[in-house]
Amino acid sequence: GSSELAGVAALLKAGKARNVVVMVGAGISTSAGIPDFRSPKTGLYANLSRLKLPYAEAVFDIGYFRRRPEAFYTLADELYPGKFRPTVFHSFLALLERKGVLRRVFTQNIDTLEHLAGVPEDKIVWAHGSFAANHCIDCGTEMATATLKAIMDAGKIPHCARCKGLVKPDIVFFGENLPARFFELAPVDTRAADLVIVAGTSLQVHPFADLPNQVSCPRVLFNLERVGDFGRRKTDVTVLADCDTAVRELATLCGWTAELEAMWAKTAMEETKGEAEGEAEG
Structure with missing residues (x-):
């Protein structure tokens, strides 16, 4: 107290x-105004039903991201820095x-x-991790944040210019090292x-x-x-x-x-x- x-x-x-x-x-x-993850009604995981995930944490699972990157990018768009005080x-x-x-x-x-x-x-x-930098999950090539943001804003999924692999912000997903x-x-x-x-x-x-x-x-x-x-x-x-x-x-x-x-x-x-x-x- x-x-x-x-x-x-x-x-x-x-x-x-x-x-x-x-x-x-x-x-x-x-x-x-940023939702936490685990609150029963207002948490991020509780409100992801519209993404039709097999389980809530899948949105931050690297294996799931490879199969269906749209789920993460729908969320990333809402959480992207610059919208919050x-x-x-x-x-x-x-x-x-x-x-x-x-x-x-x-x-x-x-x-x-x-x-x-x-x-x-x-x-x-x-x-x-954070949204400060972005890399290809296959070859590790970096993508400029402005480029990634432009692709996201166009409603598309960012792919690596070098190997066509998926690019994601350097946010630590489940199964990745800190x-x-x-x-x-x-x-x-x-x-x-x-x-x-x-x-x-x-x-x-x-x-x-x-x-x-x-x-x-x-x-x-x-x-x-x-x-x-x-x-x-x-x-x-x-x-x-x-x-x-x-x-x-x-x-x-x-x-x-x-x-x-x-x-x-x-x-x-x-x-x-x-x-x-x-x-x-x-």
Whole structure:
């Protein structure tokens, strides 16, 4: 609860937490309008019936993608970065960076909202990949994002110019390895962490789900339900609330409210500015 959160705020304010590692999932982006995967009614998997999949996760299965890439591309069109504004939680990550205490954000999300909110790329590990680059699944040739986007916008499936194989964004599908960067940084960052914030994740997908177990520092959970082994350790702090509410409470305790809200407001101005530019081009 909030008395425990006060202890976390004290660490941040006293400069005792200087290597904050944040581990996040879909729950930090739901308030931006991006569906999470597993919620029974509103989740992505629950609303994929129109794609006539043999099972929900097939949409991210590499074998299924080879047979029927349309399913993934229907979804990719809806999730593609550029349509969504970062949340208050995303702005809090950027605020930690501004305060000089953010060591790394490990994210399961492919929406790149962490970066859009102002977290530099070197501070982010996209554990499940992202839309930032695209490669042929057969020969590995890269396709420029602008090219891929143009093909998608025309309602077609991108094929490799070199071997005619299917091209897909570098999102980690089931049965694919996580990016090398994840395995390089996870052991180093979990060792160096002096405060860990886990937010908006069901901690069901491995190896990401093992990350919180590898740290020895205080851990904070912002989530709608208790996950992993949170609560087992004396130093654990569990806040069962939506991520934006929880992070606003922490910011208040740190005396950072005005700064946080100003940073978040800025993301709205950038969003409307983008729309205005879009209209000007149109």
